[in-house]
Amino acid sequence: MLALTRDGRVLVDASGRPTAVSHHYPAHRLVRIDPDTRAIRLDDDEVAREIASGEGIRAAGIRGRLGDRRVAKALALLDNRDRLRFDPRDGSAVTFDDDGRVARGASGRMIFPRTDPAVIGLVSLAGNDEVLIARNVRGNFFSLIAGFVDPGENLEEAFEREVWEETARRVSDIAYWGSQPWPPGGSLMMGFTARTSDRDALAETDGELAETVWVSPATIADYPLAPEGSIARDMLNHWYFGQTGKVLESS
Numbered sequence: 001m002l003a004l005t006r007d008g009r010v011l012v013d014a015s016g017r018p019t020a021v022s023h024h025y026p027a028h029r030l031v032r033i034d035p036d037t038r039a040i041r042l043d044d045d046e047v048a049r050e051i052a053s054g055e056g057i058r059a060a061g062i063r064g065r066l067g068d069r070r071v072a073k074a075l076a077l078l079d080n081r082d083r084l085r086f087d088p089r090d091g092s093a094v095t096f097d098d099d100g101r102v103a104r105g106a107s108g109r110m111i112f113p114r115t116d117p118a119v120i121g122l123v124s125l126a127g128n129d130e131v132l133i134a135r136n137v138r139g140n141f142f143s144l145i146a147g148f149v150d151p152g153e154n155l156e157e158a159f160e161r162e163v164w165e166e167t168a169r170r171v172s173d174i175a176y177w178g179s180q181p182w183p184p185g186g187s188l189m190m191g192f193t194a195r196t197s198d199r200d201a202l203a204e205t206d207g208e209l210a211e212t213v214w215v216s217p218a219t220i221a222d223y224p225l226a227p228e229g230s231i232a233r234d235m236l237n238h239w240y241f242g243q244t245g246k247v248l249e250s251s
Helices: 044-053 069-083 155-167 231-244
Strands: 002-005 009-012 031-034 037-042 058-061 116-125 131-136 145-148 172-182 187-196 209-215
Touching: 002 044, 002 069, 009 044, 031 069, 037 044, 037 069, 044 058, 069 172, 116 155, 116 172, 116 231, 131 155, 131 231, 145 155, 155 172, 155 187, 155 209, 172 231, 187 231
Parallel strands: 002 037, 116 187
Antiparallel strands: 002 009, 009 058, 031 037, 116 131, 116 145, 131 209, 172 187
């Protein structure tokens, strides 16, 4: 049984792998991850008890471990249970099925966990080996351009719009790269690659980004990057390896 904490961490063993809890907890607090795995969110005193009961057990940051689909699903389902208390249609209190996934209110209508579509992508400079990375005004690391899909948009339109709003660059040659569930934002991130001829911004931006930087294989290591296990880091790793044949070191 996987254990997440109230402050967004996961219990891991001495090697840093998510570890099972050693104490028994009531079934109504659990969510099913797969036929053999359940997950629970522990209160502070329960976390302290688990840490004290096992050698090397500690609470570690969850973002760098979301490449583990069990951890990603656990976070998504537990967050959904914390947020979804009432049926949005009639306001009645909800109860969850034995898996902790589907909720029902007074009407009996099934309410599934919500996932919001979002786009993220690697923008390269035409005729150059540079890509665009950015730091959010609320962040302390550099990632890729990203945002949620608006109603009525397809994914390519959403990515083109986000790049323009956040960086004031025009993009072309938009191509799908891959996807990743991202429970911290309740989203499914769909990754794209694109090109631009605009080294400099062409207009005012929406102010969501504190800083945008063009980086090359020689300069990207100078910047703190999105955590390992995120699609942004995976895309940067893939680009860097294609340029250099080397693995991008953690920063």
